[in-house]
Amino acid sequence: MTSRSMLRQLAVLTIGAVAATGASARTEIQNKGSDTLVNAAQSLAEQYGKINPKVAVAVSGGGSGTGIAAMINGTVDIANSSRKMSEKEIKEAQAKGRQPVEHIIGYDALAIFVNKKFPADSITVTDLAKIYGRDGGASKWSDLGITIPGCKGEIVVVSRQNNSGTYAYFKEAVLGEKGKFRQGTLDMHGSKDVADLVEKTPCAIGYSGLAYVTDHMKALCVAPSAGKPCVKPTEQTAFDGTYPISRPLFMYTNGEPTGEVKKYMDWIKSNTGQCIIEKEGYAPIKKVTCK
Amino acid sequence: MSTSTQALRNRATDARAAEDFDRRDPDWYVDKLLAGIVFVCGISAILFVLGIFFFVTKEGIGFVFEKMDFREFFLTPYWSPSDAEDPEYGILALMAGTASVTGLAMLVAVPFSLGAAIFIAEFASGKTREVLKVLVELLAAIPSVVWGFIGLVIMNPLLIKWFDIPVGLCVLNAGIILGLMAAPIMTSIAEDALKAVPDRYREAAEAMGATRWQVIYKVVLPAAKNGLLGGVLLGVGRGFGETMAVLMATGHAVNIPDSIFDSVRALTATIAAELGEAVVGGEHYQVLFTIGIFLFLVTFIINLSADLIVRGIRKG
Numbered sequence: 332m333t334s335r336s337m338l339r340q341l342a343v344l345t346i347g348a349v350a351a352t353g354a355s356a357r358t359e360i361q362n363k364g365s366d367t368l369v370n371a372a373q374s375l376a377e378q379y380g381k382i383n384p385k386v387a388v389a390v391s392g393g394g395s396g397t398g399i400a401a402m403i404n405g406t407v408d409i410a411n412s413s414r415k416m417s418e419k420e421i422k423e424a425q426a427k428g429r430q431p432v433e434h435i436i437g438y439d440a441l442a443i444f445v446n447k448k449f450p451a452d453s454i455t456v457t458d459l460a461k462i463y464g465r466d467g468g469a470s471k472w473s474d475l476g477i478t479i480p481g482c483k484g485e486i487v488v489v490s491r492q493n494n495s496g497t498y499a500y501f502k503e504a505v506l507g508e509k510g511k512f513r514q515g516t517l518d519m520h521g522s523k524d525v526a527d528l529v530e531k532t533p534c535a536i537g538y539s540g541l542a543y544v545t546d547h548m549k550a551l552c553v554a555p556s557a558g559k560p561c562v563k564p565t566e567q568t569a570f571d572g573t574y575p576i577s578r579p580l581f582m583y584t585n586g587e588p589t590g591e592v593k594k595y596m597d598w599i600k601s602n603t604g605q606c607i608i609e610k611e612g613y614a615p616i617k618k619v620t621c622k
Numbered sequence: 623m624s625t626s627t628q629a630l631r632n633r634a635t636d637a638r639a640a641e642d643f644d645r646r647d648p649d650w651y652v653d654k655l656l657a658g659i660v661f662v663c664g665i666s667a668i669l670f671v672l673g674i675f676f677f678v679t680k681e682g683i684g685f686v687f688e689k690m691d692f693r694e695f696f697l698t699p700y701w702s703p704s705d706a707e708d709p710e711y712g713i714l715a716l717m718a719g720t721a722s723v724t725g726l727a728m729l730v731a732v733p734f735s736l737g738a739a740i741f742i743a744e745f746a747s748g749k750t751r752e753v754l755k756v757l758v759e760l761l762a763a764i765p766s767v768v769w770g771f772i773g774l775v776i777m778n779p780l781l782i783k784w785f786d787i788p789v790g791l792c793v794l795n796a797g798i799i800l801g802l803m804a805a806p807i808m809t810s811i812a813e814d815a816l817k818a819v820p821d822r823y824r825e826a827a828e829a830m831g832a833t834r835w836q837v838i839y840k841v842v843l844p845a846a847k848n849g850l851l852g853g854v855l856l857g858v859g860r861g862f863g864e865t866m867a868v869l870m871a872t873g874h875a876v877n878i879p880d881s882i883f884d885s886v887r888a889l890t891a892t893i894a895a896e897l898g899e900a901v902v903g904g905e906h907y908q909v910l911f912t913i914g915i916f917l918f919l920v921t922f923i924i925n926l927s928a929d930l931i932v933r934g935i936r937k938g
Contacts, residue, residue, distance in 0.1 A: 396704060396899035403901050423901055487788045492874070493704040494899030511702060514715065515877035517789065517885055520895065531779075534788040 358591045360388045364398015364411035365496050366521050367439060367540040368580055371611040372411055375599055378607055382598075386591050392521070395496025402583055403427055408592050410583040413439065413496030413540070414503075430586045436599055438614040440564035441501060441576040442550040444489075444529040444537040448480050453552040453561040456505055456575055462486055462536060463501075465511040472534065482534035489525050489537035490516035497522065501538050504576045538576075541569065542612030570614035580613060678918060682911030689905065690912065701876045703896070703906045711909050713916075718878045719886030723796045723868055724861035726882060730801025731808055731857055736850070738805070739812035744838055755813075762806035766866040773799040773871030787883045791873030794882040799871050800864055804857035811856060811932075815849020816842060848934050855928035859921050865890040889913055 362372055369392035376388035398410035403424045416424075416431055424431050443454060461469040469475050470485050490512060491498040502510055519525045522539035529537040530547040541564050544550045554561035555575045568574035588596050598604050606621035608614075690711075698712030742754050773795050781790035819842050827841045843850070865888075873885025874895065893910050900907035 394899055400899055400901045420901075423904065482788060483786070484788050492895055493702060494896060499704070509707065511700070511705075511710075514699060515875045515885065517791065517873045517875045518887070518895075519874070528789075532789055 357384075358386045360386060360409065360592055360595060361401075361407040362388050362390045362409045362411065363393065363401050363407045365395040365413045365580070366392045366491075367395075367413040367497055367542070368411040370542065371437070371608055371613060374611060375604060375607050378603070379595060379598060383594070386595065388595065394492065394494040395499070396494025399583070400494075402431060402585065403429065405429060405585070408584065409596070412581045412583060413578065414499045415581065416583060431583045432585075432587055434582045434584065434596060434600070435579045435616055436582050437580045437605070437608040437616060438566075438569045439578055439580050440541045440566075440569035440574045440614075441497065441504070441538055441578065442541050442544050442564040443553060443576075444526060444535075444539065444544070445549050445551060446479070446529060446531075446533045446535055447547065447549060448482070448533045449477075449549055449551075450479060451477060451551075452549070453554060455554045455557050455559075455561075457556050459505045459553075460507075460510070462488060463490070463512060463516070464506050465513045467513060479533050484534060487528075487532050487535040488513065488516045489528055489535050490518050491522075491525065491539075492518045492520055497539060500578050501576070504578070540612070541566070544612075566609065566612070566614040577614075675918060678911055678914045682908055682913075682915050685905065685908035685912050686915070695912075699876070699878055701892070703909055704899070709905065713889065713913060715876045715878050716887055716889045716892055716913075719793075719872065719876075720862060720868075720888045720890070722793045722879050722882075722886060723800055723872060723888060724858060726793055726797025727800035727804055727861045728854065728858060730798055731805040732854060734801070735805045735808035735812055735853070735857070738809045739816055740838060742809070743813045743816035744834075744842065758806045758809050761802075762810075764803075766803065766864060767870075769799050769803050770867040770870030773867060777871065781883075785883065789873060789885060791871060792883045792885050793872070793879050796868050796871040796886075796888075797882070799867050800861050803864065803867060804860045807860060808853045808857040811853030812846075812850050815846040815853065815932075818849060819845045848931050852928045852932035855924055855931065859924040859928065862924065863890060863917065863921050864888075865894050869894055889917055893917075 362376065365372075369390065372390045376390045379386065379388060395410075395412040395414055398407065398412055399416055399420055401407040402410035403420065405427065410431075416433070421431060443459065458469070458475055461467040461475065472479055472482060472486055491501075502512060506512070517528065519528065519537075522543040525537040525539045526543045526545055526548065529535045530545065541550075544564075550564055552561035552563045553575050562568050562574045564574050564577075569577040582596065582599070584592060584596065587593075599608075600616065602619050602621075605615035605617065605619045608616075609619065609621060694710075694712055696712075696717075697714055698710070699715035699718075700710040700712045701716060702710045738754075738758065742751055742758075746754055774791070777795045777798065778790035781787060781792070781795055785794075823841050823845060824837055827837045832840065868888040869891035872887060872891065874887050874891060875885035876887050877884055879886050893913055896906070897910050900910060
């Protein structure tokens with residue numbers, strides 16, 4: 332008897348739930364990609380959900396390559412990327428009948444992380460190439476004339492997994508178009524992992540988006556080459572392009588966006604959306620005044 | 623003459639009786655149905671293995687035939703598959719990573735599991751024995767991501783402190799973790815092998831005045847050697863195929879190690895980390911499946927030889 336009444340209740344509940352979901356008819360926007368952008372995309376999605384509760388934006392990370400692959404495979408509406416889509420990727424997308432359209436939604440400075448114990452405050456792009464490049468010539472800090480207390484061995488070169496847009500951008504900006512990373516870099520699976528490892532390891536050097544800089548590490552001032560003045564990574568220097576390794580951040584849609592996706596993209600580029608981008612530690616695409 | 627005719631007649635009646643007996647009532651159908659289901663379950667393992675092998679091959683074989691340069695693939699250490707201009711597909715460093723971690727894991731696991739098996743099979747008795755066996759099985763049930771976490775969070779700072787190395791995510795870390803993961807299965811198999819040695823061997827040795835250690839060392843271990851070797855090989859197979867724990871504990875660096883403190887990257891971890899990003903059907907995707915084929919073949923050979931060796935002892 333009791334079990335039967337419980338069953339009946341369950342049935343009523345289930346039907347109720349189904350009816351409720353059916354009634355609200357929420358539009359879902361799939362948004363995936365760049366690990367650099369994932370926090371910003373998440374808070375954009377949350378804020379947008381408050382303004383427009385009929386639209387649910389589902390955000391996931393995984394790396395720019397993951398987002399772009401999902402765009403090519405047709406499983407997302409918006410792909411986040413911290414690098415430009417390559418010619419090859421655009422061709423692959425077109426072969427599958429998709430027309431990726433690029434939207435710049437902000438700018439990022441790629442900060443160079445070192446441990447608190449690191450003695451200097453600046454580094455040159457030339458030295459970065461020596462550290463990160465294949466046969467670059469620097470495998471110990473002493474090769475660059477630097478001694479770090481608590482670090483005896485080799486430089487612990489921290490990098491990102493190879494589908495990361497940050498990885499691809501860093502490679503292009505520091506090692507050049509044809510450059511290759513050296514063997515034996517520790518390929519972390521997220522910007523936060525890079526930050527964690529560098530915080531704990533005196534010998535380490537790493538790179539990631541400006542938003543991932545913490546108080547437990549140093550973000551170096553970067554000079555294009557020896558003798559030139561160095562520039563600190565900030566939102567301002569990322570926006571005006573004076574920081575040598577700053578980059579635009581992208582969102583890709585399949586064709587010019589329409590309907591709810593268009594509304595969402597327009598909102599991201601609006602004052603409100605750009606303020607969220609700024610709050611997350613990136614430079615907005617235009618001058619904005621935020622509360 | 624007459625007796626054989628009689629026998630023939632009897633057999634004919636028997637057959638008729640059996641047919642009478644074989645009534646097609648509901649029980650008969652249930653019986654047939656269940657026999658069928660059990661048969662399908664029985665051969666399902668074969669179907670699954672063939673199915674998986676077929677799928678992995680289908681996805682990866684295009685690369686093997688069209689673009690793969692065998693020398694580049696097996697003999698160069700450069701792995702940068704996502705490079706748009708000039709991708710490099712060399713798995714030498716990845717193989718070195720897997721081999722070094724698995725090798726070290728065996729150095730850790732073999733003494734441990736052999737000692738544990740000897741103790742459980744030859745010395746422990748009653749409650750101790752039962753408790754130990756349950757605990758060993760419990761150890762085998764710990765999920766690999768938990769082991770990976772131990773490597774990342776506990777072992778990493780410890781290794782840095784003890785050995786004064788810059789990073790604790792290295793061959794040593796992953797080797798210890800993997801050794802502890804492989805030890806339980808190796809212990810169980812080694813214990814079975816020791817138990818399979820007939821008691822009369824031990825009795826005969828004791829009658830000749832051998833001490834307990836001499837019995838084990840000179841009689842039981844040689845008699846069980848095939849089973850023990852089979853256990854080690856299964857452990858190697860386990861180490862070779864392990865993914866999550868090595869992904870977390872090795873440091874994930876494409877590198878041919880020259881000491882146990884170097885970071886490396888394993889074949890399996892590479893597939894796990896990169897498959898999600900690869901465009902389905904693209905070159906990178908196919909290369910990852912080619913690594914899958916390679917892993918499948920190697921583990922197949924290892925497990926097959928382990929099985930043949932263990933079977934060898936059963937017959938002999």
